[in-house]
Amino acid sequence: MSDYTISPMTTHGTGAEIRGVDLAKPIDAVLIKKLNAEFAKYHVLVFRDQKMSAAQFAAAGEIFGPLLSQHHKDVRATGHPEVFEIRNTEVAPGEYRISGGSWHTDHSNHPCPPRATALHTVTLPSYGGDTQFVNMHLAYDELTADMKRRIEGLKAIHAWESRYTPRKMRKLSEDSAKVLPPPGIHPLVRVHPENGGKFLYLNPVRIDGIIGMEDGPAMALVNELIAHATQQKYEYRHKWVMGDMVIWDDRSVMHQANGDYDMKEVRYLYRIMVQDNPALWAAEGEKTWHAASA
Numbered sequence: 001m002s003d004y005t006i007s008p009m010t011t012h013g014t015g016a017e018i019r020g021v022d023l024a025k026p027i028d029a030v031l032i033k034k035l036n037a038e039f040a041k042y043h044v045l046v047f048r049d050q051k052m053s054a055a056q057f058a059a060a061g062e063i064f065g066p067l068l069s070q071h072h073k074d075v076r077a078t079g080h081p082e083v084f085e086i087r088n089t090e091v092a093p094g095e096y097r098i099s100g101g102s103w104h105t106d107h108s109n110h111p112c113p114p115r116a117t118a119l120h121t122v123t124l125p126s127y128g129g130d131t132q133f134v135n136m137h138l139a140y141d142e143l144t145a146d147m148k149r150r151i152e153g154l155k156a157i158h159a160w161e162s163r164y165t166p167r168k169m170r171k172l173s174e175d176s177a178k179v180l181p182p183p184g185i186h187p188l189v190r191v192h193p194e195n196g197g198k199f200l201y202l203n204p205v206r207i208d209g210i211i212g213m214e215d216g217p218a219m220a221l222v223n224e225l226i227a228h229a230t231q232q233k234y235e236y237r238h239k240w241v242m243g244d245m246v247i248w249d250d251r252s253v254m255h256q257a258n259g260d261y262d263m264k265e266v267r268y269l270y271r272i273m274v275q276d277n278p279a280l281w282a283a284e285g286e287k288t289w290h291a292a293s294a
């Protein structure tokens with residue numbers, strides 16, 4: 001008997017739903033291996049019918065690797081240092097901040113951005129609040145041969161907040177600002193360490209330029225790639241149901257939140273991030289912007 005059932009969520013192989021696994025219970029090494037293989041194949045896994053405390057959710061995240069601890073203390077959930085929270089918040093009367101409310105991938109300004117991010121429902125609004133994902137392998141594969149040649153070997157500069165971002169980042173606390181790393185330098189085209197496929201690595205809110213290019217043509221190129229990569233044909237759109245845990249690959253998909261529900265309702269999810277292997281990123285990028293421009 002198989003330990004779980006898995007069903008693809010789209011015809012293009014982005015996202016799969018898993019039933020029959022209780023993540024609140026210990027998961028053995030064989031199942032860990034299988035789930036990681038599914039993750040490398042589908043990029044977004046949707047585990048249904050879960051009921052986890054913050055600590056159990058953190059343990060479930062570890063199926064996919066060690067967790068990143070959250071240094072932005074203001075968004076930490078109480079009770080567990082690795083679990084933080086996504087919640088619609090009123091920042092001024094009638095003005096709401098929706099974290100992740102435009103296409104992005106998490107923490108790409110870091111020298112070693114996370115392998116994955118996962119969310120688990122705590123409270124959902126009565127409608128809306130979907131999360132969209134686009135498959136950056138498919139986006140790469142369907143570029144023209146000429147575009148593939150143009151971007152091969154190019155490296156982008158990922159700042160905390162790009163001068164060209166479509167969405168303002170939240171203001172950093174003094175503590176967070178102190179530990180902010182210098183901008184991350186990452187290739188536009190990367191090879192996925194687990195599935196071997198090439199993918200586009202983009203982030204509209206953070207890419208601030210391309211090494212060795214003038215800003216005008218660099219950003220025109222980046223914007224052309226973003227417009228291409230965010231087409232609906234590459235998308236899986238997740239409609240949240242209570243009990244979902246969704247984990248996505250921060251390398252091979254971009255994602256965005258939707259603030260299209262009644263802001264008087266609460267949308268609250270626990271969130272964890274899984275570390276990636278720093279050696280992989282160091283080999284591909286440059287240590288810092290200064291090293292790159294020297």
Ligand code: OGA
Pocket residue numbers: 086099100101106117119129130131132255256257258271
């Ligand atoms: C995130 C994020 C999307 C959402 O947690 O990094 O972008 O739909 N969340 O809440």
Ligand code: MN
Pocket residue numbers: 100104105106255
């Ligand atoms: Mn995000």
